[in-house]
Amino acid sequence: MWVSPTKVAGPGFEPGSQGPKPYLGGTPPKTPNANYEELKGVRIMKEGKTRSKANENLPSEIELFAFYNDCIKKVSRETCKQYVNYLRKQLDANNKASILAWKKYYKWKGDTEKWKAIKTKKSGVDLKVPSVDQVKEWLTKVKGTKVELLFKLLLESGIRFTEAIKVLNEYNPQNDICENNICIYTLNWQRGSKRVFYVFHISKLERQNITYNYAKKIMHELDIAPKYIRKFVATKMLELNIPGEIVDFIEGRTPGNILTKHYLDLYALAKKEYKKYAEWLYTTVYSEK
Numbered sequence: 001m002w003v004s005p006t007k008v009a010g011p012g013f014e015p016g017s018q019g020p021k022p023y024l025g026g027t028p029p030k031t032p033n034a035n036y037e038e039l040k041g042v043r044i045m046k047e048g049k050t051r052s053k054a055n056e057n058l059p060s061e062i063e064l065f066a067f068y069n070d071c072i073k074k075v076s077r078e079t080c081k082q083y084v085n086y087l088r089k090q091l092d093a094n095n096k097a098s099i100l101a102w103k104k105y106y107k108w109k110g111d112t113e114k115w116k117a118i119k120t121k122k123s124g125v126d127l128k129v130p131s132v133d134q135v136k137e138w139l140t141k142v143k144g145t146k147v148e149l150l151f152k153l154l155l156e157s158g159i160r161f162t163e164a165i166k167v168l169n170e171y172n173p174q175n176d177i178c179e180n181n182i183c184i185y186t187l188n189w190q191r192g193s194k195r196v197f198y199v200f201h202i203s204k205l206e207r208q209n210i211t212y213n214y215a216k217k218i219m220h221e222l223d224i225a226p227k228y229i230r231k232f233v234a235t236k237m238l239e240l241n242i243p244g245e246i247v248d249f250i251e252g253r254t255p256g257n258i259l260t261k262h263y264l265d266l267y268a269l270a271k272k273e274y275k276k277y278a279e280w281l282y283t284t285v286y287s288e289k
Helices: 061-071 077-087 096-109 112-117 132-142 148-157 161-169 212-221 227-239 244-251 260-285
Strands: 176-179 182-191 194-201
Touching: 061 077, 061 096, 077 096, 077 212, 096 112, 132 148, 132 260, 148 161, 148 194, 148 227, 148 260, 161 182, 161 194, 161 212, 182 260, 194 244, 194 260, 227 244, 227 260, 244 260
Parallel strands: none
Antiparallel strands: 176 182, 182 194
16 A cells, blocks of 8 residues: 655654754844844855854854844944954954954953953044035035935034934934924934934935945045034034034934933024024025035
């Protein structure tokens, strides 16, 4: 009498087998925090490809994956990807970015001794602040490009590049209140010690699908250094006699544990003081555009 073959549960469960092989690399099993689209450029690789005598002390791919998932809760995804890429190589004591990545890793791992053993490479303070003419030139360069609105948002608000990208990608007009040609967008976003409550601006915003890397690439091709825009805004606000504490509040440098009353005072003062900067932009920078 013919008998059908016995069904098995799947590869690794056949009679006589030792069960499925344990996970030893490749793409790890999905976890609640995993987002594989984000890991382009820091893709998990097989341990055999990353292990050699020279690399014995490097973090495992599973450790890197766990580190990345924790890292993105505190700083931008692009920054975390850079950290992971540096952690795939031995520490370079002459490279500030490499030093920072390894210190972050050891702090995350709880290895205080190794964290303290890495000495941060000191560098001089970058005192460069672009001139008004330089900013006008940049504004002309971005006109008609996909980063024009991003550039204006940076110039008007003084917020960080990552924060501006988030605003445009997730823009919701219901969170934007405009009065007398000045708008205040509620963001309330915190990354580690960095927090921005509101985004002050004067240009009309709209949602845009623009990535951090793409925007950086376009800015670089146009020979624009966005990191200096924030410094320009702060410097100009101070020149307009806007109090330093208000400048910090507008640019998102206010501690997250400030008292509610003090926070409300800062908000009210910021609305009043920002008018000085908005008027200056209209008359000096945007008037010729």
